[in-house]
Amino acid sequence: MRERIRKLVPFVALLLAFALIAAACGDGEATETTAASSDDGTTETTEPMSSDPVVVCELAYYTGEFAPYGPSLTADVQFPIEEVINSDPPLGRTWELVSEDIGTVGEAQAARTCLEQHGAEVLVSQAHGYRTYRDFMLEWIAENDSPLGPSVHGGTIPQNIGGVGSEPIFRAQGLDEALGMTGILYAETIGIKSVVVFATQVEGFQLAASAAVLAAEAVGIEVLDRIDVPAEQPSYRAEAQRIAELQPDAVIVQAGSVESATLIKQADEAGLSLDWIGETGWIQKEFIETLGTGPIASQKSIGYAAFTYNDTTPAWEFYQPLWDNTEGYGVGVEWADSATGNYHYSTYDLLVQSALAVEYGGSYNASDWAPAMFAVGDAPGTVCYTYADCLAEIRAGNDIDYEGITGPGTYSPGGVNAVTQAYAQFLADGSVDEAVIIDADRALEVIGLIAVEAQCESPNPAGTDPASPGCTW
Numbered sequence: 001m002r003e004r005i006r007k008l009v010p011f012v013a014l015l016l017a018f019a020l021i022a023a024a025c026g027d028g029e030a031t032e033t034t035a036a037s038s039d040d041g042t043t044e045t046t047e048p049m050s051s052d053p054v055v056v057c058e059l060a061y062y063t064g065e066f067a068p069y070g071p072s073l074t075a076d077v078q079f080p081i082e083e084v085i086n087s088d089p090p091l092g093r094t095w096e097l098v099s100e101d102i103g104t105v106g107e108a109q110a111a112r113t114c115l116e117q118h119g120a121e122v123l124v125s126q127a128h129g130y131r132t133y134r135d136f137m138l139e140w141i142a143e144n145d146s147p148l149g150p151s152v153h154g155g156t157i158p159q160n161i162g163g164v165g166s167e168p169i170f171r172a173q174g175l176d177e178a179l180g181m182t183g184i185l186y187a188e189t190i191g192i193k194s195v196v197v198f199a200t201q202v203e204g205f206q207l208a209a210s211a212a213v214l215a216a217e218a219v220g221i222e223v224l225d226r227i228d229v230p231a232e233q234p235s236y237r238a239e240a241q242r243i244a245e246l247q248p249d250a251v252i253v254q255a256g257s258v259e260s261a262t263l264i265k266q267a268d269e270a271g272l273s274l275d276w277i278g279e280t281g282w283i284q285k286e287f288i289e290t291l292g293t294g295p296i297a298s299q300k301s302i303g304y305a306a307f308t309y310n311d312t313t314p315a316w317e318f319y320q321p322l323w324d325n326t327e328g329y330g331v332g333v334e335w336a337d338s339a340t341g342n343y344h345y346s347t348y349d350l351l352v353q354s355a356l357a358v359e360y361g362g363s364y365n366a367s368d369w370a371p372a373m374f375a376v377g378d379a380p381g382t383v384c385y386t387y388a389d390c391l392a393e394i395r396a397g398n399d400i401d402y403e404g405i406t407g408p409g410t411y412s413p414g415g416v417n418a419v420t421q422a423y424a425q426f427l428a429d430g431s432v433d434e435a436v437i438i439d440a441d442r443a444l445e446v447i448g449l450i451a452v453e454a455q456c457e458s459p460n461p462a463g464t465d466p467a468s469p470g471c472t473w
Contacts, residue, residue: 050093052093053093053094053095053096054089054093054121054122055096055114055119055120055121055122056081056095057099057100057114057120057147058077058099058100058124058125059102059107059110059111059123059126059127059153060073060074060099060100060110061102062101062103063104064103065103065200065231066281067103068256068258068284068286069281071333071334071335072284072341072343073152073347075328075329075333076152076344076347076348077097077124077351078097079323079344079347079348080347080352080387081097081351083322083326083329084322084352085351085355085387087388088388088391090356090358090359090391091358091364098120100114100118106129106132107126107127107129108129108132108133111126111136112136114147115140115147120147121146121147121148121364122148122149122354122364123148123149124151124152125150125152125153125154126154126157126169127153127154127157127204128153128203128204130156131203137167138167141165141166145165145365145367146364146366147366148366149162149167149168149169149366150170150172150350150351150354151172151350152171152343152346153173153204154169154171155175155176155177155178155179155207156203156204157169157171159175159412159414159416160413162414162416163373163374163411163412163414164370164415165366165367165369166366166367168366168370168415169415170370170373170411170415170417171415171416171417172347172349172350173307173342173346173417173419174307174416174417175416175447176204176211177207177208177210177447177450178211178443178447179211179254179279179280179305179306180208180209180254180305181211181212181214181215181421181443181450182306182421182422182423182438182443183212183252183277183304183305184212184215184219184221184252185215185219185438185439185443186277186303186305186423186436186438187221187275187277188219189436190275192221192249192250193221193222193249194222194223194224194248194250195221195223195248195250195252196223196224196227196243196246196250196252197212197213197223197225197226197227197252198229198239198243198251198252198253198254198255199226199227199228199229199253199254200228200230200254200255200256200259201228201230201231202231205255205256206254209226209228209254213226214450215449215450218449224247225242225246227239231256231259232256232258233259233262235262235266236259236262236263237266237270239263240267243267243274244267244271244272248274249274249275250274251267251276251277252277252278254278254279255278255279256281257281257282257284257287257290258287260279260281260282260287261288261289261290262290264276264295264302265290265291265295268294268295268299272299273300274299275299275300275301276299277303277304277305278302278303278305279304279306280305280342281304282303282304283306283341283342283343283424283432284335285335288426288430293428293429296428296430302425305421305422305423306421306424307342307346307419307420308420308422308424308435309405309406310405310406310407310420313385315349315385315386315403315405316405318386319339319345319348319405323338323339323344323348329344340432346405348405349404349405349406349409349417350417352404353373353377353404355387356390356402357369357373357376358372359391360372360376360394360400370415373411373415374410376390376394376400376409377408377409377411378409378410379401381398381399381401382399382400382401383401383403384400384402384403385404390402406419407420420440421437421438422436422437422438423435423436424436
């Protein structure tokens with residue numbers, strides 16, 4: 001069992017608790033209204049709260065370079081909604097999941113479809129393509145105070161963008177550059193002196209590869225070459241030969257699971273034996289299915305940089321058997337795997353905390369939800385570990401401190417979750433060994449040197465708000 005992850009120091013000061021709004025009942029519009037006094041002494045009646053379902057629109061991966069992950073990633077969003085949140089939804093409105101594929105039409109068009117056609121109040125996983133439609137999103141949020149923006153795959157978005165009502169993006173898995181950094185920090189611990197960095201031409205992988213190069217320079221590891229290639233190629237034999245000629249101690253790989261496995265398999269066939277350090281997506285079954293187990297024995301090591309979970313708390317005790325024993329998730333589908341899958345538990349944590357913040361903030365307005373995301377995860381408050389227990393505390397009028405599977409529910413001012421960086425290595429049978437925790441102080445030191453930030457005009461037209469049109473990256 002892992003040592004219990006210590007509560008991190010919160011990034012922001014405590015926020016005052018918001019007033020609770022009672023859940024509406026019945027179909028259509030709720031029957032209760034709220035009276036308010038105007039300046040002239042007359043009484044005005046506010047609009048009744050809707051009890052219609054909340055459309056949660058996922059920016060999904062059914063085609064393109066991440067297509068192998070699609071069904072599993074959608075299930076990760078579906079699971080907390082159907083198995084947990086909708087048992088007692090925040091503010092009495094059930095969540096209804098809609099998925100829009102981004103692989104063919106692009107993320108920008110899929111996001112517009114979610115908002116303009118589906119009326120989404122929660123937009124899940126603004127990610128690699130966010131830069132291309134950020135202006136549209138900022139205008140939409142300014143006009144509608146919506147949607148909420150929990151993101152599983154938003155690690156490419158700079159650390160100082162998000163976390164505010166005007167740009168309510170909260171990322172579940174840290175920054176993509178942290179993955180590149182973590183691979184290098186692990187390489188440092190095993191005495192690696194030289195590396196080749198291999199990356200496909202996908203924005204997130206390019207960002208992580210650049211971070212790996214910078215991190216290597218920071219810790220004194222020589223980068224012999226950086227190899228950038230198109231995604232979804234059927235063969236990477238030329239690149240494998242290039243790596244053989246360079247003779248590195250290790251290869252840092254930032255590429256999809258199929259491309260990564262293809263490269264390693266072809267390098268293995270060419271007689272190479274190296275340490276291969278990849279990224280979180282290698283946890284997907286497509287990696288081992290493409291690679292096979294033979295290269296695991298013939299290579300020095302094959303593993304990936306990621307983050308890890310805390311299995312010593314009631315959060316894990318509730319989540320793990322629910323995932324592993326529920327038909328359609330841990331069992332009964334082609335891609336099914338265990339609760340330890342990084343995307344499974346990080347998505348669960350993100351959406352549970354998002355729902356709690358809705359209840360705490362009292363509305364689906366981004367301006368209420370963003371500060372509530374900090375409030376429900378920061379100390380002090382009653383520590384709670386499950387959605388039902390935390391929801392009960394909120395409805396009793398108590399401040400809460402949600403502790404999830406990935407650790408404390410704390411976020412940086414820009415909306416980046418505090419995760420525990422780790423490295424996981426494949427065993428001979430294709431399973432994954434116990435995670436190796438990366439020293440948190442060392443990671444903090446190095447990420448501070450390499451993290452990408454949006455650059456703001458001086459003076460920033462919106463003060464310190466990175467959602468200003470004057471802030472770009």
